[in-house]
Amino acid sequence: MHYSEKVMEHFRNPKNMGKMRNPDGIGVVGNPICGDMTTMTIKVKNNRIEKIKFTTMGCGAAIAVSSIVTEMAKGKTLDDAMKISYESVIEVIGELPTNELHCSKLGTDALQKAIMDYYAKKEGKKPKDKHVEYIGGRRGRCYCPYCSSETSRASPYCSKCGKPI
Amino acid sequence: MNRIYFDHISANPIHPKVKEVLVDFIKSDCFGNPLSQHSVGDEATEALERAREKTARLIGAKPDEIVFTSGGTESNNLAIKGVAFAKAKRGKHIISSSIEHQSVARTLRVLMKMGYQVTAVPVDKDGLVNPKDVEKAIRDDTILITIMHANNEIGTIEPIADIGKIARERKIPFHTDAVVSCGNIPVNVEELGVDLLSMAANQFYGPSGVGALYIKDGTEIVPILDGGTQENGKRAGTQNLIGIVGMGEAAELALIEMDERMKYLNRLKKALIERISTIEDVYINGNPELTIPGLVSFSVAYVEGESMTIMLDEKGIAVSVRSACASGSLRASHVLIAIGRDYATAQGTLIFSFGIENTIEQIDEAFETLKKTIDFLRSMSPLYKKK
Missing domain, CATH: 3.90.1150.10 (Aspartate Aminotransferase, domain 1)
Structure with a gap:
């Protein structure tokens, strides 16, 4: 067992887990072929996040971080919620295993995407990002579990941090 | 809980009977170095050779064909690098499969960096290697075939005996990583037709950190650990006698049970x-x-x-x-x-x-x-x- 008690608490009893009907914003990041994917759905009222729900397929860290991010975002103004970063999550839960850095960024990335999606919908634009990069099959992007930069599947090493992947 | x-x-947990034997052995103060030229060393040699006989019996080999190692990983390294280095002048092509354990796959990757060429034959949906694929992959400069006996992730037992026949016909040294199978299903080196076979004691309720490599008489191989003349000059370093005694006992029990x-x-x-x-x-x-x-x-x-x-x-x-x-x-x-x-x-x-x-x-x-x-x-x- 390599997780802190705080991470385990959220993993055992995730908060705000599930799918929301008719959300104001949706954010989807990750790719199941790399073993991790998170969706965040939000309801916005008076420029604040009134309701937030997540679903995650991923390791214990990815699930716990998603849960923590929803707790942190709930009730915040959109501007403040946008500022929730990986670092601020780490402050709450303590360090994560180094090879799970990427999984733990999923939660904050998905939240930011959900907020962008809300703004885009409000302005009547179609969101730039597709909601899902690719599900299933053998294609799609993967990210280095250590430094979170995009990697090519052909290389046995991360081109940025040099770790074997 | x-x-x-x-x-x-x-x-694996250590078998209760192996535990007993180990405790008795440690208490018996048989601590000598088998290489020593005195009676304390002789006692150690005796314990070592008894364990070697029992280990050999498990796979139908002769005792002097058993080289004790630190486990499956070392056995695989010794078999593959040892043969590859010994045969380098004759050729640099090795045949393997796409589902090998990391201690085989990564060893081969290192050899590739040193100029060796590796053909990894595919497997079907059950994880089975087709012996015909192995035969097709053979070239004039093929110096080794290494294919695992049972896979460590899905457990598939490969048709080693069929591949062994092909290897014998073509006179190519054949190694199998039998770490998963050895001690758990019948393994006989003659029936399998292998020249080298890796095994690890912990897979059949012996202690961890001890294993063996079967090297058929006459197989060309160079050591990868250099030093003393232990293990017939094929693996230098004072033996892990306590571990080896445990391995011998576990091998004997595995055969009986x-x-x-x-x-x-x-x-x-x-x-x-x-x-x-x-x-x-x-x-x-x-x-x-x-x-x-x-x-x-x-x-x-x-x-x-x-x-x-x-x-x-x-x-x-x-x-x-x-x-x-x-x-x-x-x-x-x-x-x-x-x-x-x-x-x-x-x-x-x-x-x-x-x-x-x-x-x-x-x-x-x-x-x-x-x-x-x-x-x-x-x-x-x-x-x-x-x-």
Whole structure:
């Protein structure tokens, strides 16, 4: 067992887990072929996040971080919620295993995407990002579990941090 | 909390009888160096050679064909590098498979950097190598064939005897990594037609950190550890005598109890497969008819393996996982991809491996927990839609 008690608490009893009907914003990041994917759905009222729900397929860290991010975002103004970063999550839960850095960024990335999606919908634009990069099959992007930069599947090493992947 | 240990592919408890022998041996103060020219050394030599005979008997070899090592990894390294270096002048081509253990696959990768060429033959959906593919891959400069006996992730038993015939006909040294199979199913070096065979004591309830490499008389090989003349000059370094005595004892017991163990472990395997087949979108990896007793690998769609392992561990159930996250890599297992599992489903793979101390009741209990775990994780998975 390599997780802190705080991470385990959220993993055992995730908060705000599930799918929301008719959300104001949706954010989807990750790719199941790399073993991790998170969706965040939000309801916005008076420029604040009134309701937030997540679903995650991923390791214990990815699930716990998603849960923590929803707790942190709930009730915040959109501007403040946008500022929730990986670092601020780490402050709450303590360090994560180094090879799970990427999984733990999923939660904050998905939240930011959900907020962008809300703004885009409000302005009547179609969101730039597709909601899902690719599900299933053998294609799609993967990210280095250590430094979170995009990697090519052909290389046995991360081109940025040099770790074997 | 009662622990349920279903991870025998990673490590085995030491057999109670082996424990007894080990304690007695340690108490007997047989500490000498087998190389010494005095009676203290002679006592050690005697214990060492007794263990060698017992280990040899397990695989139908002659005692002087057994080289003790620090385990399966060293045995595989010695077999492959040892033959590759000894034969470098004759050729630099090696044939292997796409589902080898890392201690074979990474050894081959190092050799490739040194100018060797490796052909990895594919496997079918059950994880089986086709001996004809091996035959087709043979070239004039082929100096070694290395194909595992039983796979460590899905348990498939490869047609080693058929490949052995081809290797003998073509006079190419043939190594098999029998770490998973040795001591668990019948392994006979003559019947398999191998020149080199790796084994590890812990896989048959001996201590960890000790293993052996069978090297058939007359096989050209150079040591990879240089130093003294131990192990017939093939593996320098003072022997791990306590470990080796444990290995000898475990080998003797494995031979005596093998039929009984196989029957029992096959029963446990069948019981688990029957139960997990009732869960939707769960796929058994490998053909249960062709796999070793006591190992079941399966992939659970829509969830990731590491999260399942952690939830099971919370309830005291220890199993093995093959997802990318857990292994510190982002790739799904090369074995699962080789048998045609898609990347996403491969991420939800668990391995349950049973031992002689496990019971059907434990399987029932673990299965109930597994079902709840899968339900819970699927309920939070963005990919899962209730049917």
